[in-house]
Amino acid sequence: xxxxxxxxxxxxxxxxxxxxxxxxxxxxxxxxxxxxxxxxxxxxxxxxxxxxxxxxxxxxxxxxxxxxxxxxxxxxxxxxxxxxxxxxxxxxxxxxxxxxxxxxxxxxxxxxxxxxxxxxxxxxxxxxxxxxxxxxxxxxxxxxxxxxxxxxxxxxxxxxxxxxxxxxxxxxxxxxxxxxxxxxxxxxxxxxxxxxxxxxxxxxxxxxxxxxxxxxxxxxxxxxxxxxxxxxxxxxxxxxxxxxxxxxxxxxxxxxxxxxxxxxxxxxxxxxxxxxxxxxxxxxxxxxxxxxxxxxxxxxxxxxxxxxxxxxxxxxxxxxxxxxxxxxxxxxxxxxxxxxxxxxxxxxxxxxxxxxxxxxxxxxxxxxx
Amino acid sequence: xxxxxxxxxxxxxxxxxxxxxxxxxxxxxxxxxxxxxxxxxxxxxxxxxxxxxxxxxxxxxxxxxxxxxxxxxxxxxxxxxxxxxxxxxxxxxxxxxxxxxxxxxxxxxxxxxxxxxxxxxxxxxxxxxxxxxxxxxxxxxxxxxxxxxxxxxxxxxxxxxxxxxxxxxxxxxxxxxxxxxxxxxxxxxxxxxxxxxxxxxxxxxxxxxxxxxxxxxxxxxxxxxxxxxxxxxxxxxxxxxxxxxxxxxxxxxxx
Amino acid sequence: xxxxxxxxxxxxxxxxxxxxxxxxxxxxxxxxxxxxxxxxxxxxxxxxxxxxxxxxxxxxxxxxxxxxxxxxxxxxxxxxxxxxxxxxxxxxxxxxxxxxxxxxxxxxxxxxxxxxxxxxxxxxxxxxxxxxxxxxxxxxxxxxxxxxxxxxxxxxxxxxxxxxxxxxxxxxxxxxxxxxxxxxxxxxxxxxxxxxxxxxxxxxxxxxxxxxxxxxxxxxxxxxxxxxxxxxxxxxxxxxxxxxxxxxxx
Numbered sequence: 001x002x003x004x005x006x007x008x009x010x011x012x013x014x015x016x017x018x019x020x021x022x023x024x025x026x027x028x029x030x031x032x033x034x035x036x037x038x039x040x041x042x043x044x045x046x047x048x049x050x051x052x053x054x055x056x057x058x059x060x061x062x063x064x065x066x067x068x069x070x071x072x073x074x075x076x077x078x079x080x081x082x083x084x085x086x087x088x089x090x091x092x093x094x095x096x097x098x099x100x101x102x103x104x105x106x107x108x109x110x111x112x113x114x115x116x117x118x119x120x121x122x123x124x125x126x127x128x129x130x131x132x133x134x135x136x137x138x139x140x141x142x143x144x145x146x147x148x149x150x151x152x153x154x155x156x157x158x159x160x161x162x163x164x165x166x167x168x169x170x171x172x173x174x175x176x177x178x179x180x181x182x183x184x185x186x187x188x189x190x191x192x193x194x195x196x197x198x199x200x201x202x203x204x205x206x207x208x209x210x211x212x213x214x215x216x217x218x219x220x221x222x223x224x225x226x227x228x229x230x231x232x233x234x235x236x237x238x239x240x241x242x243x244x245x246x247x248x249x250x251x252x253x254x255x256x257x258x259x260x261x262x263x264x265x266x267x268x269x270x271x272x273x274x275x276x277x278x279x280x281x282x283x284x285x286x287x288x289x290x291x292x293x294x295x296x297x298x299x300x301x302x303x304x305x306x307x308x309x310x311x312x313x314x315x316x317x318x319x320x321x322x323x324x325x326x327x328x329x330x331x332x333x334x335x336x337x338x339x340x341x342x343x344x345x346x347x348x349x350x351x352x353x354x355x356x357x358x359x360x361x362x363x364x365x366x367x368x369x
Numbered sequence: 370x371x372x373x374x375x376x377x378x379x380x381x382x383x384x385x386x387x388x389x390x391x392x393x394x395x396x397x398x399x400x401x402x403x404x405x406x407x408x409x410x411x412x413x414x415x416x417x418x419x420x421x422x423x424x425x426x427x428x429x430x431x432x433x434x435x436x437x438x439x440x441x442x443x444x445x446x447x448x449x450x451x452x453x454x455x456x457x458x459x460x461x462x463x464x465x466x467x468x469x470x471x472x473x474x475x476x477x478x479x480x481x482x483x484x485x486x487x488x489x490x491x492x493x494x495x496x497x498x499x500x501x502x503x504x505x506x507x508x509x510x511x512x513x514x515x516x517x518x519x520x521x522x523x524x525x526x527x528x529x530x531x532x533x534x535x536x537x538x539x540x541x542x543x544x545x546x547x548x549x550x551x552x553x554x555x556x557x558x559x560x561x562x563x564x565x566x567x568x569x570x571x572x573x574x575x576x577x578x579x580x581x582x583x584x585x586x587x588x589x590x591x592x593x594x595x596x597x598x599x600x601x602x603x604x605x606x607x608x609x610x611x612x613x614x615x616x617x618x619x620x621x622x623x624x
Numbered sequence: 625x626x627x628x629x630x631x632x633x634x635x636x637x638x639x640x641x642x643x644x645x646x647x648x649x650x651x652x653x654x655x656x657x658x659x660x661x662x663x664x665x666x667x668x669x670x671x672x673x674x675x676x677x678x679x680x681x682x683x684x685x686x687x688x689x690x691x692x693x694x695x696x697x698x699x700x701x702x703x704x705x706x707x708x709x710x711x712x713x714x715x716x717x718x719x720x721x722x723x724x725x726x727x728x729x730x731x732x733x734x735x736x737x738x739x740x741x742x743x744x745x746x747x748x749x750x751x752x753x754x755x756x757x758x759x760x761x762x763x764x765x766x767x768x769x770x771x772x773x774x775x776x777x778x779x780x781x782x783x784x785x786x787x788x789x790x791x792x793x794x795x796x797x798x799x800x801x802x803x804x805x806x807x808x809x810x811x812x813x814x815x816x817x818x819x820x821x822x823x824x825x826x827x828x829x830x831x832x833x834x835x836x837x838x839x840x841x842x843x844x845x846x847x848x849x850x851x852x853x854x855x856x857x858x859x860x861x862x863x864x865x866x867x868x869x870x871x872x873x874x
Contacts, residue, residue, distance in 0.1 A: 057525055081528030092523025096541045096617045106527050138617040154527070164526075475793030475833045481810040482826035485819035556699050563704035567800050567814065577708035581801055593705040600700035 005068040005161035005194050007031040007054060012063035014049055014219075023049045024219030026063065033068075033161075036188060036195040038205040041215035041222075041242070047198045050219065051164050054196060055084045067162060082106055085155030085163040085193070089170045091147045093139040099125075099150050100135040106158040124153040127190075129183060145176040152184075156191070165197040169204065181207055202243055206231070206250055214239050228254050248367060249331060257333050257347055258326035260366045262356025265344065267292055274312050281306055286343060290357060291317050297346050297354045320346040326355055330366060333358050415591060424576075425595065432572025432599065435562045438494055440555050443501030450502070451509035461510065468503040476500070476564050489568045497561055501554040508550025512543030544614050552607035559600045573599065652828070659805040659832065662723055663792045666730035670787050673731070674738040675780060682746035683768050691743040698736025703794055706732050711801050726798040733794055734787035741783020745776035778848050785840040793833045796825075806832065 009029040015022040024046035031037045039047040052058040054065060056077050065072050072080055093102050100121050107117045125132055128149040139147055148168060155163060169177040181204060188195065199205055205212045206227040214222045214230070216238055223235040231251045234240040243250070267290030268280040281289050281303055289306075291298040299317025309315055321340035324333050324347055337345050337360060347355040415421060450468075454461040476496065483492035516539050524534045563574030571578060576592030579585070612619075681687035706729045714725035749772050757771045773780075799807025809825030812818070 055526060057522070078528045078530050081526060083528075084526075086523065086526030088519060088522060088526070090517070090519035092517070092519035092521075092526075094520060094524075094538055094542075096615075105529075109527075109529065109533070140617060151523075473789065473793075473834055473837055474830045475796060477793070477796045477807060477810060478826035478829035478833070481814060481822045482830075484814065485822040485826075553699070560699070560702035560704075563702040564797060566704060567797075567810070571704075574702065574704045577704055578800070581708065581711055589708045589711065593702075593709055596702045596705050597700060600702060604696065604700055 006033040007162065007194060007196065008064075008066045008069075009050070009054075010064045010066075012050065012053060012060050012065060012219075014046070014053060014058060014061050022061070022218060024053070024060075027215075027219050027221060029213060029221065029224065031194060031196060032210075033194050034192045035210040036197060036208055038209035038212045039196065039198045039215060040200065040202060040205045040212060042200075042217065044217045045215040046217075046219035047215050048166055050215075051166055051196055051198050054162075055081050055086060055164055057081075082110060082158060083160050083162070085160045087148075087151050087155045087163070087165040087168045089167040091139075091151040091171075093147055093150055093154070095139050098136050098138055099130075099142070102139070102150060103154045103157050105154060110158060120157060121153075124156055127156070127187065128153045144172045145180065148172060148180060149183075152187075156193075161194060163193045163195045165195065167199055168197070170199070170201075177204075184208065203250070206254065214242055249334075251367060252331035252334060252363070253329045255330045255366060256326065257324055257328050257330065257358055258355075260330075260358060260362055262326075262347055262358065264362075265357035265359065266290060267297075267357055269293070270298070270312055274309075277301075277312065278306060288343065290320075290344075290346070291315070292354050295353050297348065322346065323348055324358065325349065330363050334360070334363055337363075415587065425591070428571075428573045428576055428592070429595065429599065430572075431570065432559070432562050432574075432596075435493060435497065435565065435570065435572060436555060436558045436603075439497030439558050439562075440501055440551065442494065442498045443505055443554060444551070446498065447502055447505035447509055450506050451513070454506065454510050455513055464506060465503075468499075468506055471499040472503040474499075476561050477567065480565060480568050484568045489565075489570055492568060493562075493565045493570050497558050497565075500561060501558060504550050504554045504557070505547075508546050508553075509543070512546035512550075513539050515546060516542045541614075545611050545618075548607060548611045548614060552604060552611070555607065556600050556604050559596070559603060563596055572596075655804060655806050655808055656828065656832065658803075659792070659795050659807070659829075662726055662730065662798070662803075662805060663788070663795050663836075665723075666727050666734060666791045666795075667784070667788045669727070669731045670734040670738050670791070671784060674735050674787075675742050675784070678739045678742035679746050679768055679773060679776075682743045683764065683772055685747075687743070688747075691740050695736050695740040698733075698740075703733060703797065707794075707797055707801060723803075726795070726801075726803055729798075730791045730795060734791045737790065738783045738787040741786065742776070742780045745779030745783070746772050748779070749775045778844070781840075781844050781848060785837070785844065788840060789833060789837045792836045793829075796829045 007029075008031070009027055012024060012027045012029075013022055014024040023044075027046075027050060029037075029050075039050060041047050049058055053060050054067075054072070056072060067084075093099075094105075097105075100118075103121045103124055104117050107120060112120070121135065122132060125135060130146060130149050130153070134142065134146065139150070142150065148171070151168070169180050172180065185208065197208060199208075209227055211224060212227050212230055213224045216222050222242075223230055223239045225233075225235075228251055230239065231243060231247045231254070234243055234247070240247075266280075266284045266286065266288065268277055270277070270291055270293045272280070277289065277291070281287075281301075287303045289301050291301055297320060299319050301315055301317045305315065320342070322336045322342040322345035324336055324345045326347055326349055333345050337343075337358070344357045344359040347358055349355055450464050454464050479496040479499070480492060483495055486492075487495070520538065520542070521534065524538050529538070562570075562572050563577065565571045566574035566578040569575075573592045573596045576588045576595075580588030580590075580592060678691075681691070707726075710725040710729040746768075753771055753775060754767060757767045762770070795805060796807025796810060799805050799811045806825060806829050809821050809828065813821030813823075813825055
């Protein structure tokens, strides 16, 4: 998805007045249009400074930043910022304005007509998953998660090609944060903005980023890679320790069950008849077999009862303890397999249709591949 | 209306009626222009004498005029000083020290001192204005500073120009604090205007002064009561204004 | 009296030195003493009345409404009203004007800031120090005297200082109602249009007020060295208390 507006940072430097050391030292970074790039690093690494240089809330001491090939210094500052969406951790909603007025801020400044503004506001509120009844409320009446959504809506109001986000989900609790992250990804699938996001949470970076830039103190770029690439192959000790100890498990959350080849596995369709089932059982190494009938997983059967019965209908298969959807991550699959103490998880889509089985071995192979 | 409330009001009303009856009982058919044997309040002077109404109205008018000119001028000067203090942070301390120093000068002294050079209205207004500066500057600065940093940052990030940000975001949010400052300044000034009686002004204070000079207590009482009333009414009005200006703060529903 | 305008001192510096030409007979030290004396008595009465009451109320967490009412009323009732009403009362009852009606008026003036500041100061004392003391079995009086009062002292002092300056600044007003004191120079100067006298009187009055303010600030610094620093520092009392409350091993 490389449509959209690219951002290029070349040799960007920032030294604050009164400091001897630069906060950001000669950073080169290329943000592909329509992608999400996450800036992450320890305190003092300059990630927020870099973000705020893109919309000139901080002026670079040196180097160039271009958006869609145009130097950002070419335009007036306010004009630039009106074409960039900006979301911060504490949201900064105007307390004295209703939600509708907050969201309408930039369009109003740009001089849109009232009707156009109203339609757009309603559109955005739907987009971020808020009830329209909240439009006439004031920010103090909303919960943290709702306020953050309004912040995103406000940033997107004038449909800017670029969105800057500074720890946007840091102020909400983990459950809401997870939900907001998922919704951001859904949103991005619809709007295809070029997003630069700052966070200190590596799990968030891994979930959200198309590419992740790990910065060290002074704005040193340690690695700039896709999350999977970085987790598989960290460029330095620093990056490795930043990524944390359980890198492989983190990588599991990046792949989905549907990425695996689900065709194999110890199961058999009842249409092969009792003899066919017995033959399959003989081939099964574990002494267990899954029974499938017309694309529905019936249950598990073991060797002894199978030998004893006269027909398939007399069987009493054990219902599966581990079920999972194709779009779930491998990490969730691992979790459910371990928790249920089964050998495999049954993959079913949301209509209950059987898609295959996932075993631990398949997960390990998927990671290595 | 709780029972306690009702009792308090009822009790107050009864006390008032008793006091009025007692005062009425004191009235003897004496010459209105002199106090002679002395009930404290000669109600006839208040209600029956024709010139009284004009006198009272004139005094009140003068009082309000002096007050509002001073507060108005004070607001303008304070706005300028605050703008400077907000731009050049280091100037806040000297400005506060200066306005604080002005406030410390006893009103009696300042009125007298200025009167020795200027006409009495100018002297009064300059002094009264000076006394408002401390509160107004402090509240204006505090009001603007009190706007959360996240809000101003978001305003900048969205692309609002400096002046737009000031007018549409910072000032509305600072207004409650500023109005609170205006309230204190106004009520204080009302009190100080009374003292200008010593330089032949005084508004309602002149009634008190006259009453003292001619030993006519009714004037003292009426002047006092009206001054207090004026101050209380203005205080309540500004209070109401503060509330009206912050509709967003009143609605706070936790989800 | 002096011999016409030409005989008056032409500026107020001269006025100080030119003793014969002064309209009012009383010398400066005498007037100043009167003002200071009236004020000092008033301040003392204010302290005696306002501080203990405020401490007790604040300690027992009562009277919050009253505290805010008092400051609002104190601000709304114009100074001249207080003096004026006291004048009536005293004249009616043959007390004459000095010194008690004046002092009572000054006391009424000084009560609001002293009371409210003391109240707020005691309410603002660190709750942990208070609970530590209570847990150790201090009685109410002991808590107030040994914990709350010392910790609240800086702000109480500031409130008393505000009251004192307000009293000293208003005392000259009494001269316009017939008393003596530094205000007498202003009164006589204004009525005889002897502007040098007015200026001199103004300078004296302002000078005393500023001297009192600065003097009390200085006194505060000397007497309350710890209190001047901001609340980040715990007082000796609080530290001692928390040390006693915690086991010896830490």
